[in-house]
Amino acid sequence: DGGITQSPKYLFRKEGQNVTLSCEQNLNHDAMYWYRQDPGQGLRLIYYSQIVNDFQKGDIAEGYSVSREKKESFPLTVTSAQKNPTAFYLCASSQGLSPLHFGNGTRLTVT
Amino acid sequence: KQEVTQIPAALSVPEGENLVLNCSFTDSAIYNLQWFRQDPGKGLTSLLLIQSSQREQTSGRLNASLDKSSGRSTLYIAASQPGDSATYLCAVLPSGGSYIPTFGRGTSLIVHP
Numbered sequence: 001d002g003g004i005t006q007s008p009k010y011l012f013r014k015e016g017q018n019v020t021l022s023c024e025q026n027l028n029h030d031a032m033y034w035y036r037q038d039p040g041q042g043l044r045l046i047y048y049s050q051i052v053n054d055f056q057k058g059d060i061a062e063g064y065s066v067s068r069e070k071k072e073s074f075p076l077t078v079t080s081a082q083k084n085p086t087a088f089y090l091c092a093s094s095q096g097l098s099p100l101h102f103g104n105g106t107r108l109t110v111t
Numbered sequence: 112k113q114e115v116t117q118i119p120a121a122l123s124v125p126e127g128e129n130l131v132l133n134c135s136f137t138d139s140a141i142y143n144l145q146w147f148r149q150d151p152g153k154g155l156t157s158l159l160l161i162q163s164s165q166r167e168q169t170s171g172r173l174n175a176s177l178d179k180s181s182g183r184s185t186l187y188i189a190a191s192q193p194g195d196s197a198t199y200l201c202a203v204l205p206s207g208g209s210y211i212p213t214f215g216r217g218t219s220l221i222v223h224p
Contacts, residue, residue: 006154031210042216043200050210058211090154097142097162097204100212102154 002027006091006103013085013110021076021106023091029101032074033092036060037105043090049074078108085110113138113205117215124191124222132186132218134201139179142204146175146186149198149217158199159186163206191222 004025013019025032034046045058049068063082068074074093078085091103114137124130134144143162147155159168159175161184167176174187188195198219202212 004154033211040216043214045211048211088152092155094210096210099145099157099160100155100202101157102147104154105152107152 004091004093004101004103006089006106008106009104011106011108013108015110016080017110018077018079019085019108019110021078021089021091021108023074023076023103025072025074025091025093025101025103027093027095027101028071029093029095029098030071031094032068033094033100034058034064034066034074034076035090035092037088037090046076046089078110113141113203113213115201115203115213115215117199117201117218119218120216121219122221124220126191126193126222126224128191128222130188130191130220132188132199132220134184134186134215136182136184136203136213138205139182140206141179142206144175144177144184145202145204145212146173146184147200147202149200151197155200191220193222193224195222196220 007022031050033048035043047066049055065077089106094100116135118133145160146158161177172189177184198217200217202214204212
């Protein structure tokens with residue numbers, strides 16, 4: 001079945017450590033997105049990529065980094081510069097005007 | 112800048128009721144509007160996508176309508192069931208080339224037996 005796989009489902013890190021969240025899709029979609037979701041805040045766009053080897057900052061990119069070396073993969077690194085990294089992170093993909101597809105998310109807890 | 116608003120923010124209804132969730136957007140220049148369902152701790156599941164040229168889409172007990180000129184969409188759920196309890200989000204895809212969807216904050220629905 002085609003879809004988006006995010007791993008791990010839960011991630012715990014100590015403050016000051018960088019952590020990388022995985023997002024893999026087998027839908028052959030060109031575009032991929034990372035969102036952050038906090039209670040009462042809705043989805044906020046962190047980074048997006050519309051084609052391999054290219055990506056753009058979203059609304060809240062500070063403290064995050066991404067790469068898009070392969071069409072199917074769009075990993076997100078949460079760096080120690082991110083002030084409040086504890087959140088639910090969602091990865092999505094799309095192709096042109098087709099429906100947006102989401103993974104099941106990664107819940108990151110930093111203590 | 113496109114803004115998407117969903118009203119009400121929360122809704123609690125008894126099983127069997129027909130209900131309407133609302134989504135409004137400020138810029139009518141859109142390619143499409145998509146409705147999603149999100150269960151607690153999960154990702155978003157696509158329910159319906161309406162292209163800008165369409166007026167409505169139906170899937171089972173769900174019917175979504177779009178009035179682009181007035182910037183409104185509604186999601187109608189017929190004969191609600193406890194299993195419909197979830198958060199429902201809408202997202203609009205703006206025309207003009209960015210292909211970056213804008214999301215509402217969602218309506219949290221509880222259907223009690």
